[in-house]
Structures are given as C-alpha cells and as structure tokens.
Amino acid sequence: MTKVERAIKSNSKASIRQEKEKIILKAAESVFAEYGFRGATTSMIAERAKIPKANLHYYFPTKQALYRQVVDNIFNIWLQAADSFDDCDDPVEALTRYIEKKMDISRENPMGSKVWANEIIRRAPVIQDYLETTLKDWTESRVSIIQRWIDQGRINPVDPHYLLYMIWSTTQHYADFNHQIETLNGGTPLSDKQYQTAKDNAIEIILKGIGAR
C-alpha cells in the first residue's frame, strides 16, 4: 500500500491532492537543489516522487510553477529564522538564538538552502523581488539594531552588514557544502555531537569576535 493509497484510506480525495503535492514538492526540492532550475528535468522529479510524469503535470502544470512553489516554501522557512532575531534586545542572546536557528535549519533542511544558493548564483531570476523588498527591509532593520548595540558600546564597531553576511555564510555553509564537510569527516555525516560543537564554535567565534562576550 503506497503513501497515496494510505492517504486515500484515511481521508480520500480531499487529502489526496494535499498529500501528493507534498511528495512532489519534496522530490522537486531535492532535484532543483542538485541541478538548479535548468538542469532539473520534470521526469527526474517525477521519478523521485515515484509517479508518472504526466501525473506530475496534472498537479503542477509547468516546471516554472513547481519551482516557484518550492522557492516560496524555502522563503517561508527563511522568514521563520528571521523572527528569532527579534524577541530580545540583548546582543548575546539575540545573536546566539539567530545563529542557532540558522544552524538548525541547515541541518534539517539542507536542500532548501541549496535551492536558495542556486537561485542567488543565477542572479535570482525568480526571487529578485523578495531580495529587493522583504530581504532588504529585514536586513536594514537588523542593521539598525546592531548599529545601536555598537553605539551603546555593547559590541565592537563592525559594519553590521558584513557581520550578517558572516552569519549567513557560516551557517548556510553546513547545508550547501555538507558534501565537502562529510568527505573531510571521513565520508560520514557530522554526528549530532559534532554538529553541536560546530554550532557552539560558530557562536563562540562570532560573539567573541565582535566583543560581545
């Protein structure tokens, strides 16, 4: 009995679409992550989702539409992490939380991060509007917060932009380059303990690096 068959059993037609879209999106995410938009093929995605290609096109009429959906989901996850920066006015706590959250996302959703990386490398044909609006606004507001910390003498004077880039790159590296890290780790993925150490090290170096602790 397949997942879909089980879905049919449990809730039938109503949930079959929901269930299948989820399966397709997951398959699509991993194929887009690995090959980028152009390099990905709808038959690869269909194969990975274990459905005929024609069925895939029943749910998502075009490759574009499917890709768009995948990217939207990723952006929502990104926004989740963004929230963890709020909530707190203390630089140590705010940055610790943010870095932790981003590291967790890299571990739990590496494919999403890779799709994002591919998008940016291709000069963001699909998400350019996000970058210019949501991302830009969020960044500017965070830059202000960090600048205030600097003005208050709570952290050293560094350009907040480059601090953010450092956090983004360091954390996302564990998703985008996990294959390289795995290879250097003797061919096995980082254990939970190793990953915790990586996380601690990242937080430690960055916080100490800006004189926050």
Next chain:
Amino acid sequence: MTKVERAIKSNSKASIRQEKEKIILKAAESVFAEYGFRGATTSMIAERAKIPKANLHYYFPTKQALYRQVVDNIFNIWLQAADSFDDCDDPVEALTRYIEKKMDISRENPMGSKVWANEIIRRAPVIQDYLETTLKDWTESRVSIIQRWIDQGRINPVDPHYLLYMIWSTTQHYADFNHQIETLNGGTPLSDKQYQTAKDNAIEIILKGIGAR
C-alpha cells in the same frame, strides 16, 4: 579585427589554439557557474565565446572535457590560496594572509568559486577524488598546525575544522552570493573601499573570535 585575428597576426597558428581555448574556457566558466553542468548548454557557451558551436566542439570534443578543464583551472587557483597559509608560524599573520588571499580570489574570480560551489552541491561528481586526496591532506595538515597553536596557548581552543569552514564560507560568500550582496548594497557592487572593509571585518572578527589578538 577580432581577438583571434590579432592572435593570428601576432603568432598565427601556434597561438591561435591557445588564444581560442582561453576564450572558450572563460565563456564556459561563466555559463557553468550560472547553470551548473547539466543546465549549461554548449550553444550557450559557444554564443558567449562568439564562435559557432561546431568550432567549440573542434577544440573541446565534449561538454564533459570542457567542464573538466574548467574545474582543473579552478582547483589550481584554490591551491594558490592554500600556499599563503604556509610561510609563517604566527597564527595572526598566517590566518590574516590566508583570509586576505581568499577574499582577493573571491573578488577577482567569482565565477570559479561558483563553479566549485555547484560541484559540491552536486556532490562533486567530477572532483570527488580531489576532495578525498589533495583537499583532505591539505586540511589535515592545516588542522595540525592550528591545533599546535591551541596547544601552545596562542589561540583559544576551537575545533580547527570548524574554524577552517568558517574561513572558507565567509570568504567564498563574497563570490557565490555576490548578487545578493549587490542587491542589498542598493544594486551596485561593493566598491574597493567597501570590499576592503569587508575583508578587514572578516579578519578582525575571526582573529578576535579565536583570541588571537
């Protein structure tokens, strides 16, 4: 008079191959950077090199061969940066030099960095052997050096691997994600001055972060 025509003038048949291969490789690098191996097409590369596709296939019989050549060139650049880590036993100077060199490479050769990123994201189908031999050996030897610094109390105890990953990610981010950075910078690339600041910030935060200064 085209570049090639000039090449013919200056040295003729002997250098024409050399000259054209360079043009093709440069075009190929930028297309592979943008679309990955699968997503790139030989006609796109030919178009960007301003030659007929058949001519491209005269110099590089297959897309694979062309890609291999591009990746080899990039790896050589990588090795260049690797050298700058040697020469010196002082952590501050060695790391400063290394980070500087990597930042310079990101600025001067962003396409190469992107091809590398694509390769890793694709699980290194072409360069896996490099990762397991050259990169692994280099990394292990650098890890030993860093560990010695720690044992000597010259820097704080951090896992050297994660320190290296941080350096790689931070520096390469300025190449791989330069479009995002540009967008957040108001649509214009970082000026030389801004780039210098980014470089200084990266060095400052990392060195202070590990207690080296």
Next chain:
DNA sequence: CGTTAATTTGACCAAATGGTCAGGATTTTA
C-alpha cells in the same frame, strides 16, 4: 445504484540538446 467530478497515465509532439561530418578556408612546410 448511477451520474458527476477528480485523478491517473501511456502515447504522443515540437523544440532543444550534445555531438558529427563533409567540405571549404587558411596557414605551414618542403
């Protein structure tokens, strides 16, 4: 039930793809 609506899929298509090739142009060499 039986009718309607949603889902599934094999067969198909036009366009794009990596690559070939014959024959022409240019340069080198004897």
Next chain:
DNA sequence: TAAAATCCTGACCATTTGGTCAAATTAACG
C-alpha cells in the same frame, strides 16, 4: 608554389526535453 596540416562551419542527426491529451480509473454524492 604545391601539398600537408590545421582550422572553420552550415547542415545534419539521434536523443532528451517540457508539455499535451484522450481515454481509463477512482471517488463523491444524490
């Protein structure tokens, strides 16, 4: 200058690609 070697390219080809469609299957509902 002749012929050998290298370089160039329009036309071509088999395969792959994104996407369609009609017909079949399954579920929903009165």
